[in-house]
Amino acid sequence: xxxxxxxxxxxxxxxxxxxxxxxxxxxxxxxxxxxxxxxxxxxxxxxxxxxxxxxxxxxxxxxxxxxxxxxxxxxxxxxxxxxxxxxxxxxxxxxxxxxxxxxxxxxxxxxxxxxxxxxxxxxxxxxxxxxxxxxxxxxxxxxxxxxxxxxxxxxxxxxxxxxxxxxxxxxxxxxxxxxxxxxxxxxxxxxxxxxxxxxxxxxxxxxxxxxxxxxxxxxxxxxxxxxxxxxxxxxxxxxxxxxxxxxxxxxxxxxxxxxxxxxxxxxxxxxxxxxxxxxxxxxxxxxxxxxxxxxxxxxxxxxxxxxxxxxxxxxxxxxxxxxxxxxxxxxxxxxxxxxxxxxxx
Numbered sequence: 001x002x003x004x005x006x007x008x009x010x011x012x013x014x015x016x017x018x019x020x021x022x023x024x025x026x027x028x029x030x031x032x033x034x035x036x037x038x039x040x041x042x043x044x045x046x047x048x049x050x051x052x053x054x055x056x057x058x059x060x061x062x063x064x065x066x067x068x069x070x071x072x073x074x075x076x077x078x079x080x081x082x083x084x085x086x087x088x089x090x091x092x093x094x095x096x097x098x099x100x101x102x103x104x105x106x107x108x109x110x111x112x113x114x115x116x117x118x119x120x121x122x123x124x125x126x127x128x129x130x131x132x133x134x135x136x137x138x139x140x141x142x143x144x145x146x147x148x149x150x151x152x153x154x155x156x157x158x159x160x161x162x163x164x165x166x167x168x169x170x171x172x173x174x175x176x177x178x179x180x181x182x183x184x185x186x187x188x189x190x191x192x193x194x195x196x197x198x199x200x201x202x203x204x205x206x207x208x209x210x211x212x213x214x215x216x217x218x219x220x221x222x223x224x225x226x227x228x229x230x231x232x233x234x235x236x237x238x239x240x241x242x243x244x245x246x247x248x249x250x251x252x253x254x255x256x257x258x259x260x261x262x263x264x265x266x267x268x269x270x271x272x273x274x275x276x277x278x279x280x281x282x283x284x285x286x287x288x289x290x291x292x293x294x295x296x297x298x299x300x301x302x303x304x305x306x307x308x309x310x311x312x313x314x315x316x317x318x319x320x321x322x323x324x325x326x327x328x329x330x331x332x333x334x335x336x337x338x339x340x341x342x343x344x345x
Contacts, residue, residue: 018286018289019289021285021286022285022286022289022291022294025284025285025294026285026293026294026297029284029294029297029298029301030297032301033081033297033300033301033304036301036304036305036308037077037081037304038050038053039304039308040073040076040077040080040304040307040308041053041057041069041073041074041077043308043311043312044068044072044073045068046064046065046068048065048068048069052065053065053069056069056070057069057074071203074204075202075203075204075206075207076199076200076202076307077304078202078204078207078211079199079202079206079207079210079266079267080199080267080300080303080304080307080320081300081303081304082207082210082211082214082263082300083199083210083263083266083267083270083303084270084273084277084296084299084300084301084302084303084304085214085218085296085297085299085300086210086213086214086259086260086262086263086296086299087105087260087263087270087273087274087277087299087303088273088274088277088278088281088295088296088297088298088299088300088302089218089221089256089259089277089292089295089296089299090104090105090256090257090259090260090263090274091104091105091106091273091274091275091276091277091278091295091299092274092277092278092281092291092292092295092296093221093228093252093255093256093292094108094110094256094274095278095279096228096229096231096232096278097228097231097232097249097252097253098158098161098162099158099232099234100158100162101278101279101335102162102335102336103158103161103162103165104274104275104278105140105256105257105260105274106169106269106271106272106274106275107162107165107166107169107275108147108161108162108165108166108168108169109143109147109165109166109167109168109169109170109171109172110140110143110144110147110165110257110260111140111260111264111269111274112143112168112169112172112173112176112269113139113140113142113143113144113168113172114136114137114139114140114143114260114261114264114265114269115136115139115172115176115195115264115268115269116139116172116175116176116179117135117136117138117139117140118132118135118136118139118194118264118265119176119179119180119191119194119195120135120179121135122187122191122194123179123180123183123184123187123188123191124179124183126187129205129206129265130209132265133209133210133261133262133265133266135265136261136262136264136265137257137258137261137262137265138261139261140257140258140260140261140264141254141257141258141261143168143172144253144257146168147161147164147165147168148161150164151164176195179191180192180195193268193319194268195268195269196268196319196321196322197267197268197269197270197271197319197320197321197322197324198267198268198319198320198321199267199303199307199319199320200319202266202267206266207266209262209266210262210263210265210266213258213259213262213263214259214263217255217258217259218259218292218296220251220255221252221255221256221292222290222292222293224248224251224252225290225292226290227243227248227252228248228252228290228292229289229290230243231243231245231248231249231252260274267320268319268321269321270303270320270321270324271321271322271324271325271328272324272325272327272328272329272331272332273299273302273303273324273328274299275328275331275332276298276302276324276327276328276331277295277296277298277299277302278291278295278298279331280295280298281294281295281297281298284298302324302327303320303324306320306323306324306327307320307323309323310322310323
């Protein structure tokens with residue numbers, strides 16, 4: 001009896017420690033994200049003091065500072081925060097649900113599906129940003145549906161889904177290249193800037209749909225965090241634990257694709273954020289809890305940090321997607337080598 005009692009106490013203490021670690025790391029990530037937000041507002045061609053930025057944010061019109069902060073820096077910062085958060089959340093959900101670190105929206109071609117629809121609207125239809133966002137969501141959802149149908153066969157296979165996703169990404173990237181090749185000269189620069197993943201030119205009208213989508217879908221995804229962890233155990237185990245696997249998976253996919261596609265429509269496909277955020281969050285927090293929120297915060301931190309580096313660390317300014325690509329490519333090669341050594345690919 002004492003042995004059983006001690007075992008229960010050990011389990012409860014372990015759960016309390018994991019919860020404390022999750023809370024501590026999440027608050028630390030939130031603080032770091034807020035610090036980077038402040039840096040984004042302070043730095044630029046002109047470095048403004050903290051009190052000037054604060055007075056401008058609360059509505060005081062300070063000559064020079066008001067325009068720079070409200071028109072340029074604040075929309076850029078908001079776009080970086082919410083796009084990074086969306087990429088991080090979507091990447092973590094797909095990696096966890098499919099039980100494979102390669103199963104992120106960039107590798108699977110979901111981002112490319114959204115990009116095809118967005119580039120078509122930009123270069124061919126020349127529509128408004130609202131239409132671009134709607135088309136990006138539709139393009140991402142269609143890509144997911146096609147991938148899922150092709151990967152079923154006699155039974156659903158995660159490995160088959162990843163291979164199909166990589167193939168679809170290559171095909172969709174070729175379609176994007178063809179559309180750019182055939183588009184008019186004045187549209188090429190905008191499309192290429194968008195495809196590189198950039199926060200340049202962000203305005204409040206563009207970031208509002210992204211902010212709304214993240215605020216609406218994130219609570220839904222957080223509620224499904226426990227079901228997501230159970231899906232990681234496999235469908236049979238999840239069903240035995242009372243999870244409606246098809247329903248939970250569908251809601252997770254739709255929510256993830258919606259925030260991902262709107263983020264892609266707003267900033268372009270910022271490379272490797274969805275690929276890096278989940279593994280970093282798992283390393284910091286541990287894998288025994290739902291890390292949707294920490295992964296989103298890591299994504300926001302990656303985008304903000306990369307944008308600051310791209311703007312101020314070099315002689316020339318680079319889009320944020322170039323910096324995240326430099327950070328993410330070595331990790332992808334390392335992961336492929338490690339998985340190959342383990343015989344997982």
